[in-house]
Amino acid sequence: MHVAADMAKVSSNPRLSERVSQLLSNMHLHEKIGQLCQVSGCEGHVSEHLAQQVRDGWVGSVINEVDGPTVNYLQHIAKQESRLGIPLLIGRDVIHGFKTIFPIPLGQAASWNAELVEQAARIAALEANSVGVNWTFAPMIDISRDPRWGRIAESLGEDPYLCSILGAAMVDGFQGTDMSESGQIAACAKHFAGYGATESGRDYGTTNIPENELRNIYLPPFKMASDSGAATFMSSFSDLNGVPASGNRWLMKKILREEWGFKGFVVSDWESIYQLEIHGLTENSRDSAQKAFNAGLDMEMVSTTYREHLEELLETKQVDIAQVDHSVGLILSVKEQLGLFDKDCQSPDTADAFYQQESLDVAKQIATQSCVLLKNHNQTLPINAQETQHIALIGPLADDGFEQLGTWIFDGEPQHSVTIRSALESACPSSVNITYDRAMATTRSYTTDLYSQALASANQADVIVMCVGEEAILSGEAHCRADIDLPGSQMELIEKMAELGKPIVLVVLAGRPLTLEPIIEKVDSVLYAWHPGTMAGPAIADLLLGEAVPSGKLPVTFPRKVGQIPLYYNQKNSGKPATNDQYIHMNDIPPRSPQTSLGMAAIHLDTHFSPLFEFGFGLSYSQFTYSQLMLSQHHISRSETLEVAVTVHNTGDWDADEVVQLYIRDLVASATRPVKELKQFSRVHVKRGEHKKVIFSLNINDLSFYNDEMQWTAETGHFHLWVGGSSATTLQQGFELING
Ligand code: GLC
Numbered sequence: 001m002h003v004a005a006d007m008a009k010v011s012s013n014p015r016l017s018e019r020v021s022q023l024l025s026n027m028h029l030h031e032k033i034g035q036l037c038q039v040s041g042c043e044g045h046v047s048e049h050l051a052q053q054v055r056d057g058w059v060g061s062v063i064n065e066v067d068g069p070t071v072n073y074l075q076h077i078a079k080q081e082s083r084l085g086i087p088l089l090i091g092r093d094v095i096h097g098f099k100t101i102f103p104i105p106l107g108q109a110a111s112w113n114a115e116l117v118e119q120a121a122r123i124a125a126l127e128a129n130s131v132g133v134n135w136t137f138a139p140m141i142d143i144s145r146d147p148r149w150g151r152i153a154e155s156l157g158e159d160p161y162l163c164s165i166l167g168a169a170m171v172d173g174f175q176g177t178d179m180s181e182s183g184q185i186a187a188c189a190k191h192f193a194g195y196g197a198t199e200s201g202r203d204y205g206t207t208n209i210p211e212n213e214l215r216n217i218y219l220p221p222f223k224m225a226s227d228s229g230a231a232t233f234m235s236s237f238s239d240l241n242g243v244p245a246s247g248n249r250w251l252m253k254k255i256l257r258e259e260w261g262f263k264g265f266v267v268s269d270w271e272s273i274y275q276l277e278i279h280g281l282t283e284n285s286r287d288s289a290q291k292a293f294n295a296g297l298d299m300e301m302v303s304t305t306y307r308e309h310l311e312e313l314l315e316t317k318q319v320d321i322a323q324v325d326h327s328v329g330l331i332l333s334v335k336e337q338l339g340l341f342d343k344d345c346q347s348p349d350t351a352d353a354f355y356q357q358e359s360l361d362v363a364k365q366i367a368t369q370s371c372v373l374l375k376n377h378n379q380t381l382p383i384n385a386q387e388t389q390h391i392a393l394i395g396p397l398a399d400d401g402f403e404q405l406g407t408w409i410f411d412g413e414p415q416h417s418v419t420i421r422s423a424l425e426s427a428c429p430s431s432v433n434i435t436y437d438r439a440m441a442t443t444r445s446y447t448t449d450l451y452s453q454a455l456a457s458a459n460q461a462d463v464i465v466m467c468v469g470e471e472a473i474l475s476g477e478a479h480c481r482a483d484i485d486l487p488g489s490q491m492e493l494i495e496k497m498a499e500l501g502k503p504i505v506l507v508v509l510a511g512r513p514l515t516l517e518p519i520i521e522k523v524d525s526v527l528y529a530w531h532p533g534t535m536a537g538p539a540i541a542d543l544l545l546g547e548a549v550p551s552g553k554l555p556v557t558f559p560r561k562v563g564q565i566p567l568y569y570n571q572k573n574s575g576k577p578a579t580n581d582q583y584i585h586m587n588d589i590p591p592r593s594p595q596t597s598l599g600m601a602a603i604h605l606d607t608h609f610s611p612l613f614e615f616g617f618g619l620s621y622s623q624f625t626y627s628q629l630m631l632s633q634h635h636i637s638r639s640e641t642l643e644v645a646v647t648v649h650n651t652g653d654w655d656a657d658e659v660v661q662l663y664i665r666d667l668v669a670s671a672t673r674p675v676k677e678l679k680q681f682s683r684v685h686v687k688r689g690e691h692k693k694v695i696f697s698l699n700i701n702d703l704s705f706y707n708d709e710m711q712w713t714a715e716t717g718h719f720h721l722w723v724g725g726s727s728a729t730t731l732q733q734g735f736e737l738i739n740g
Contacts, residue, residue, distance in 0.1 A: 016329045016332075016333060017333070017336060019336065019341065020329055020332045020333055020336055021329075023084060023086070023332060024325055024328060024329055024332065026084065027084065027328070028057070028083075029311060029314070029324075030056075030057065030058065030311070031057035031058075031083070031084060031086075032324050032325070032328045033058075033306060033307065033310050033311065033324070034056075034057045034058040034059055034060055034307075035060035035086070035299075035327075035328045035331050035332065036060060036293075036298060036299050036300060036306050036310070036324075036327055036328065036331070037058065037059060037060055037061070037299070037300055037304070037306055037307050038059075038060065038061035038062070038063050038089070038091065038267065038299055038300065038301045038302060039053065039059050039061075039062055039063070039302065040062070040063055040064055040302050041062045041063060041064045041065025041066075041070070041074075042065070043064065043065070043067070044065075044067035044070050045070065046070055046073055046074060050074075051073075051074075051077055054074060054077045054078050054081075054082065054088070055077050055081045055082050056082070057082050057083060057084065057086070058307065059078075059088065060086075060088070060089065060299065060331055061088055061089035061090070061091055061135070061267075061299065062074055062088055062089075062090055062091070063090075063091040063092070063301065063302065064091075064092065064410075065090060066092055066128075066131050066132075066133060066410075066411060067131070068130075068131040068132055068347045068348075068349050069349055071090055071131060071132030071133070071347060072132060072345070072346045072347060072349075074088055074090075075087055075088055075090075075132065075345035075346065076345075076346070078345075079344075079345060086332070086335070087335055087340035087341065087343075087345050088340075088345075089134060089135045089186070089331075089334070089335065089338075089340075090132050090133050090134050090135060091133070091135040091136070091137060091188075091267075092128060092133045092135070092136060092137070092410065092411075093136065093137045093138065093408055093410055094124045094125070094128045094133065094136035094137075094138060094174075094185070094411075095136075095137075095138050095140065095154055095408040095409075096108065096120070096124070096138075096154075096406070096408065096409070096533065097120070097123075097124045097127075097363070097409065097412060097533060097534070098124050098127035098128040098133070098354075098411050098412075099127050099351075099354040099355060099411055099412065099413060099416070100123060100124075100127060100354065100355055100356075100359040100360060100362075100363050100416075100533075100534055101363070101405045101406070101409050101412040101417075101533040101534045102120040102123075102124070102362075102363050102366055102367070102533045102534075103366060103367050103370045103406070103530050103531065103532045103533050104153045104154065104406040104407060104408075104475075104511060104530050104531045104533075105139070105140060105153070105154050105155060105156055106144075106152060106153050106154070106155055106156070106157060106511070106512070106530055106555060106556065107367070107370040107371075107406075107529070107530030107531065107532060107533075108120065108156070108166070108366060108370055109155075109156040109157045109162060109163070109166055109370075109555035109556075110369075110370045110371070110372050110528075110530065110552040110553060110554060110555050110618070111366055111369035111370045111551075111552060112162065112552075112553050112555075112659040112681055112683055113366070113369055113683055114165050114166055114168075114169040115169070116362065116365060116366045116369060117166050117169040117170060117173070117366070118169040118170065118172050118173040119173065119362050119366075120173065120362060120363070120366055121138075121139075121169070121170040121171075121172070121173025121174050122173040122174070122176070122183075123173075123356075123358075123359045123362060123363075124136070124173070124174070125173065125174045125175075125176075125183055125184055125185045126183040126353055127353050127354055127359070128185060128411075129182065129183050129184065129185050129347070129353075130183075130347060130348070130350070130351075130352070130353035130354070131347055132345065132347040133185060134185050134186060134338050134340065135185055135186040135188065135231075135232070135338075136174055136185050136186070136187060136188060137188045137190060137234060138170060138174070138187065138188060138190070139156070139166075139167045139170035139171060139174075139187065139189060139190075139225070140154040140155055140156075140190050140191065141155070141156060141163050141164075141167035141189055141190070141221035141222060141225060142155050142190075142191055142193075142194075142195045142196035142218075142236075143155070143157075143158060143159075143160060143163060143196050143197075143217055143218050143221065144157060144158060144196040144556065145158045145196065145197075145556075145557075145565075145566045145567075145568045146196070146197075146198070146200075146201040146565055146566055147201070147484050147512040147513040147514075147556065147558075147559070147565065148200065148201025148202075148480050148481055148482060148484060148512075148562065148565060149196065149198060149201040149202075149203065149480050149512075150203060150407075150474075150475045150476050150477060150478060150479035150480045150481070150511070150512070151195070151196070151203065151475075151476065151477055152196070152475070152511070152512050152513075152556065153406065153407050153408075153475035153476055153511030153512060153530075153531070154407065154408055154476065154477075155196060156221070156555060157554075157555030157556040157615075158555065158556045158557060158568045158569070158570075158615060159555065159569075159570065159615065159678050160216070160217055160218075160220040160221060161220075161677070161678045161679060161680075161681075162555055162678060162681070163220075163221040164220050164221045164223075164224035164225075165224075167189065167221045167224060167225050167228075168224050168225060168227075168228040170187065171187045171189070171225055171228045171229065171230045172228060174186070174187040175187050175229065175230075175231060179231065179337045179338050179339070180337060180338055180339025180342070180343075181339075183353075184338075185338075186231035186232055186334055186337075186338060187225075187230045187231055187232065188230070188231070188232040188233065188234050188267065189221075189222055189225035189226070189230045189232070189233045189234070190233065190234035190236070190269070191234055191235070191236035191237065191238070191245070191269060192222055192233045192234060192235050192236055192245060192251065192252070192256070192266070193214070193218055193219060193222055193236060193240065193245060193251055193255075194207045194209045194214055194218045194236070194238065194240050194245070195207065195236040195237070195238045195245070196218070197209050197218065198238055200482075201480050201481075201482075201565070202480050203477060203478045203479075203480050204237050204238065204478070205238065205239075206238070206239045207238045207239065207240050207241070208241055209240065209241065211706075211710060212671055212706055212707075212708065212710065215706035215710060216705050216706050217570075219255065222256075223260055226256070226260045226261075226262045226264075227260075230264060231264045231265075231334045231337065231338075232264045232265055232266065232267055232334065233256065233262065233264065233265075233266045233267070234266070234267050234268070234269055234301075235248075235251075235252065235266055235267070235268050235269060235272060235297055236269060236272070237269050237272050237275065239279055243281065244272075244275070244276055244279045244281055245272075246268050246269065246272040246273055246275070246276060246292055246295075246297060247273075247276045247279075247281050247282070247288070247291040247292050247295050247297075248295055249294065249295040249296060251295075252266055252295050252296030252297060253295065253296045256296065257296060263330070263333075264330065264334060265298040265299060265327065265330035265331050265334060266296060266297050266298050266299070267297075267298065267299040267300075267301055268292065268297050268299070268300050268301045268303075269301060270301050270302055271301065271302050271303040272301070272303075273288050273289065273292040273297065273300050273303055273305050273306070274288060274303035274304075274305055275303075276288040276291055276292060285303075285305040285308065285309065286305070286308075286309040286312070286313070288305050289305035289306050289308070289309040289310060289313060289319075290309070290313050290318050290319060292305070293306065293310065293313070293319055293323065293327075294318075294319060294323070298327035298330055298331060299327070299331060310324070355416055355534075360534065360535055363533055363534050363535040364535035364538050364539050364542075365539075367529075367532040367533055367535050367536055367538075367539035367540075368539040368542060368543060368548045369551055369552060369657070370529070370530060370532065370552050371527055371528065371529045371530075371532070371539065371540065371543055371550055371552050372527070372528040372550065372552035372553065372554055372617075372618040373525070373526070373527055373528075373543075373550035373552070373618060373619040373620065373621075374516075374526040374527070374528050374558075374613055374617070374618075374619065375520065375523070375524070375525055375526040375619070376524070376525045376619055376621070377524040377525065378503075378524060379621070380463070380503045380504075380505060380524035380525045381505060381525045381527070381543075381544060381546075381550075381621065382543070382544060382545055382546030382621060383463055383465075383505070383544055383545055383546070384546070385427075385428050385429055385431075385432050385545055386429070386431075388432055388462045388463060389431070389432065389433060389462055390432070390433045390434075390435065390460055390461040390462050391424070391428070391432060391433070391434045391435075391461060391462070391463055391464075391465055392435050392437070392454075392457045392458040392460070392461035392463070392464045392465070392502075393420070393421055393424060393434055393435065393436045393437070393465050393467070394436075394437050394438075394439050394454050394457070394458060394464060394465065394466045394467070394493075394497065395438065395439055395440070395466045395467040395468045395490075395493075395507075396438055396439065396440045396441070396442055396443050396445070396467070396468070396471075396490075397420075397443065397467040397468060397469055397471075397507075397509045398419070398420050398421050398436060398438070398465075398467035398507075399419045399420065399421035399422070399436060399438070400419065401414035401415065401416075401417030401418075401419050402414040402417070402472065403443075403471050403472050403509065403531070404417055404419065404420075404509060404531055404532060404533065404536040404537075405417060405472060405531060405533055405534065406472050406475070406476075406511055406530070406531025406532075406533065407472050407473075407475050407476025407477075407479070407511055407531070408476055408477075409472075412533075412534070416534055417533075417534050417536065417537070418534065418535055418536070418537035418538055419536070419537045420467055420507065420536060420537045420540050420541065421434075421436050421537070422537055423537030423538045423540065423541035424465075424537070424541045424544070424545075426541075427538075427541040427542070427545055427547070428545070435457040435460075435461070437450065437453055437454035437457050437458075438450060438454075439451060439453075439454035439493055440488060440489065440490065440493065442471060442488065443468065443469060443470055443471050443474070443486075443487050443488050443490060444471070444474075444487045444488040445488045445489065446488055446489045447489075448489060448492070448493075451493065451496060454493075454497075455496060455497070455500065458497055458500055458502060459500050459502075461502060462502070462503075463502065463503045463504075463505060464497055464500070464502050464503065464504045464505065465505045465507060465544065466493075466494065466497060466504060466505070466506050466507065466523075467507045467509065468486055468490045468493075468494070468506060468507070468508060468509075469486065469490075469508045469509040469510040469514070469529075470486075470487060470509070470510040470511055470512070470514070471487075472511065472531060474487065474510075474511065475510070475511025475512050475531075476511065479511075481512075482562070483562060484512060484513070484514050484515050484562050485514065485515050485518065486514055486516070486519070491518055491519050494506070494519045494522055494523065495519070495522060497522075498522040498523065503524050503525075504522070504523040504524050504525075505523070505524065505525045505526075505527065505544065506519075506523045506525065506526045506527070507527045507529055507540060507544075508526065508527070508528050508529060509529050509530065509531055509532070509536070510528075510530065510531070511530070511531055513554075513556055513557070513558040513559065513613075514558075515558075515559060515560065515561055515562055515612070516558070516612060517560045517561065517612050520612070527540070527543060527544070527550065528552075528554075546621065549620055549621045549622065549654050549655070549656040549657070550618065550619065550620055550621065551618070551620060551656060551657035551658070551659065551683070552618045553616050553617065553618040553659045553661075553725075553726065554613055554614070554615055554616060554617050554618060554726075555615070556568075556615065557569055557611045557613075557614060557615050558611055558612045558613040558614075559611055559612060560607050560608065560610075560611065560612045561604075561606075561607045563604065563606075563607070564604065564607065564609075564611070567611055568615065569611075569614055569615035569616070569676055569727040570615075570674035570675070570676055570677055570678070571674060571675060572672050572673075572674060572675070573672070573675050574602045576600060576601045576602055577601060577602055577675075578601045578602045578603045578609035579599075579601060581599075582599025582600070582601040582603070583599055583601070583603055583608060583609065584599055584605075585605070585606070585607075585608075586605035586606045589605070614726055614727050614728045615678075615726070615727045616659075616661050616678070616725070616726035616727040616728075617725075617726040617727070617728065618659070618725075618726070620652070620654065620656045620657075620658065621652065621653075621654045621656065622650050622651075622652025622653060622654035622655075622656040622686075622688060623650075623651045623652040624648055624649065624650055624651065624652075624656075624658045624686065624725055625648075625649045625651055626646055626647070626648055626649075626660075626723060626724050626725070626729070626731045627646075627647050627649065627731075628645070628646060628647040628693075629644070629645070629646045629721075629723055629731050629732070629733050630644070630645045630646075630733075631643070631644055631721070631733050631735055632644075633735070634733075634734065634735045634736065635735065635736045635738050636735060636736075636737060636738070637737075637738055637739065637740035638700045638714065638737070638739070638740070639700070639740075641697050641698065641699050642697065642698040642699075642735060643695065643696075643697050644662060644680075644695070644696040644697065644698065644721065644723065644733075645693055645694070645695050645696075646660065646693070646694050646723040646731070647691050647692070647693050647694075648660060648684065648686055648691070648692045648693075648694055649686075649690075649691045649692075650686040650687060650688050650689060650690050650691075650692075651689075652688060653688055654688055655685070655686070655687045655688055656685070656686065656688075657683055657684065657685050657686075658683070658684055658686055658725060659681055659682070659683045659684075659725065660681065660682045660683075660684055660694045660723060660724075660725070661678060661680075661681045661723065661724060661725065661726065661727070661729070662678070662679050662680040662681065662696050662698075662721070662722070662723050663676040663677060663678055663679065663721070663722045663723075663727060663729070664676075664677055664679050664698070664702070664703070664719050664720065664721050664722075665677065665719060665720040665721075666703065666705070666715070666717065666719055667717060667718045667719060667720065668717050668718070669705070669707065669715050669717065670707045670708040670709075670715060671705070671706075671707050671708040673705065676722065676727055678727070679698060679702045680696040680698070680702075682694055682696070694723075696723075700714050701714075703719065703737055714737060715737070716736075716737050716738055716739055717736065717737060718734060718735075718736050719734065719735050719736070719737065720732055720733075720734055721733045721734065721735060
């Protein structure tokens with residue numbers, strides 16, 4: 001996953017093409033500064049002011065313009081009416097689909113299917129490019145260990161390896177092998193870096209991340225994105241160890257350029273350069289421009305400090321023209337890679353690219369594979385439609401085409417959504433009576449006046465399917481929660497439904513892990529669907545009725561209580577790790593117990609130290625057993641590859657997919673290592689009764705980490721290795737890395 005970073009300087013000066021070099025040499029200073037400026041579009045209208053700015057060469061990029069004819073007009077001005085005819089980058093947040101909406105990225109991550117994630121990104125790029133968008137601000141690859149943070153919804157979860165693999169897949173989907181081809185757009189790895197560690201899960205907060213943790217946990221997905229050829233990066237809003245990322249030279253010069261040799265360009269987040277003054281890093285916007293530009297931030301998103309101050313900063317030699325030329329060269333090179341100089345940049349005024357059947361099929365497939373079966377008591381699922389007369393469909397999210405799309409869907413259209421209700425009604429035979437009661441106006445309602453009707457319907461049913469969770473607005477940017485229970489009176493509704501004594505299937509649509517412990521014993525089955533997008537209904541209906549088998553695995557830990565956060569699987573062992581034999585619940589402590597009587601371990605007195613559901617967990621309708629975990633050898637040298645084999649046996653009654661996961665632990669090292677680290681995974685299809693042998697291979701890079709001296713290295717010594725269907729797997733082997 002990680003090519004050993006040569007700590008020596010790596011050239012990040014891409015050789016400019018003849019065309020770009022020639023263009024650069026002909027540019028006036030204000031035209032160069034113009035390329036470093038991204039301005040906001042006017043949603044389908046081009047003011048004369050904006051038109052003149054483009055005509056005069058003061059604009060390199062426009063964000064949030066997606067009206068095809070308007071984009072065409074802007075590009076026409078840039079290419080035909082400006083002095084040098086430099087085309088525009090048209091940027092948009094195409095985070096999990098443009099028109100066809102796929103599951104939120106956290107849901108896509110639950111599919112553990114890089115190929116599908118890449119397909120989804122390719123389709124999103126095709127649809128966005130059809131209106132002239134040529135740059136997306138995705139993938140968001142911030143490691144997210146805190147479900148209070150609203151932006152966990154946009155992330156690919158808590159694990160560096162899974163996030164790296166899926167983030168690279170998105171880059172490949174957006175950019176393809178040749179960005180100049182129609183339907184490909186430039187990717188943007190964001191938010192560089194460490195944003196997900198924001199204190200208490202409040203957005204835009206302070207992040208204090210020791211360099212060793214930054215290098216081993218938060219940076220790997222960005223390194224992978226850089227190695228995968230991501231055309232651009234975006235700097236984060238967040239304060240990183242006292243130096244906000246958007247003014248952090250160590251991050252954008254030493255790491256990104258010198259160590260990684262990144263050859264694209266870096267764009268700020270929305271006004272994040274201007275915000276350096278608010279952070280208290282700079283005196284004024286002039287200082288902000290100087291700090292950010294000299295830290296390596298090439299393009300300014302929407303704020304105007306570069307536009308206003310770079311010329312003066314050049315005159316006073318506080319900024320070097322060579323750096324300006326370097327940044328302009330990087331931006332022009334991306335435009336050239338996109339083929340913008342050779343295209344007419346006039347998109348066809350049609351919607352043909354939207355909602356193609358192939359796109360909807362991929363949307364349904366990834367939504368199906370992203371749903372995680374967390375509980376299935378008494379095999380309540382799947383529902384046998386042939387033997388069921390009445391399904392009571394209950395809840396505020398059962399028939400809501402908007403909420404199922406999730407956060408960050410600027411261009412999604414709810415009218416194209418297929419809801420759970422409509423899909424179930426289509427999929428069930430006419431013999432099945434499906435009643436539907438919303439029961440609550442929204443997921444945040446506290447009024448219970450609709451309960452009685454819902455309870456009456458449910459009381460007549462053979463099975464109750466409750467669709468609960470969070471509205472889309474409760475996650476995403478700046479939408480953080482200090483309490484992550486089901487909002488409103490949903491838990492009360494579940495309690496009342498449980499009193500009926502009927503089988504209850506809970507379908508949860510949410511943008512984050514929720515603390516389900518209060519209700520988990522009240523229901524028989526839980527299918528966690530995240531926000532599944534346009535095709536939520538057909539995907540969930542297939543799973544509920546057994547037309548598809550759940551195969552999703554959690555990309556993030558589910559805590560029992562919010563007070564456990566941060567809680568993640570790849571934690572350090574500490575000197576007094578929690579163990580069951582030392583655990584005692586607060587309520588079981590004898591009165592007046594002496595201070596030293598309790599298990600002195602890393603626990604909370606009022607909740608068990610384990611998660612409610614662990615990273616990598618997910619049930620199937622079938623069952624899998626793992627055996628014959630074999631290593632090619634138990635002593636390997638640095639130059640050798642370790643082959644790992646395991647046999648997966650489908651002991652259940654369903655042909656099904658299983659995500660086989662491989663974890664290691666470096667038992668002793670110069671810096672403490674996590675108790676488990678995901679290093680490989682493979683989604684395999686195993687027929688009922690079949691035994692399938694799965695092979696992995698590990699090399700020295702898989703055993704390497706940044707040590708106490710920030711050196712990328714693998715240290716000799718003993719390792720444990722596990723393979724299984726979740727991070728809780730106990731099927732273990734050991735090996736030793738030896739010198740040689
Ligand atoms: C937002 C987000 C960023 C997004 C940008 C443009 O504030 O932080 O992820 O790409 O602005 O919308």
